[in-house]
Amino acid sequence: MHMKWLYKLIEWFRRVMYGRYGSDQLSVALLIFYIIVVLFAQFLRMPALLIVGYAILIISFFRMLSKNISARRKENELFLKVYRPVKSFFKTRIIRFKQRKQYRFFRCPTCKTTVRVPKLGKKISITCPHCGNKFTKKA
Numbered sequence: 001m002h003m004k005w006l007y008k009l010i011e012w013f014r015r016v017m018y019g020r021y022g023s024d025q026l027s028v029a030l031l032i033f034y035i036i037v038v039l040f041a042q043f044l045r046m047p048a049l050l051i052v053g054y055a056i057l058i059i060s061f062f063r064m065l066s067k068n069i070s071a072r073r074k075e076n077e078l079f080l081k082v083y084r085p086v087k088s089f090f091k092t093r094i095i096r097f098k099q100r101k102q103y104r105f106f107r108c109p110t111c112k113t114t115v116r117v118p119k120l121g122k123k124i125s126i127t128c129p130h131c132g133n134k135f136t137k138k139a
């Protein structure tokens, strides 16, 4: 099979993207946000929302095609500063939910570290692995 056109397309794309910023987490997040906004616009029959959606799409493409790499990198770092804690918050909630039948989770009253203990159905003394504080909970 002749895939010459594909190589030509890749080559063309590489030439277009040369010296440009390209994709990052913020651009991907903006694309996902664009899809959500457009779906909402369709669902709620609000054409004004479509304009917002296209604005988001344009921003995302502008960022990918931008030659001001340091500015785009700074934007992405700012985005990650917000996004990473949010992501880890939900990740730990999902893990706790999956383990809810085998384990219980408690916060150390002193250092606020989360401690995982096996579910026993009785009161137990817990020693915090982080600060060594002892507290009693029904596990």
Ligand SMILES: [Zn+2]
Pocket (backbone or CB within 6 Å): 108, 109, 110, 111, 112, 113, 128, 129, 130, 131, 132, 133
């Ligand atoms: Zn502690």
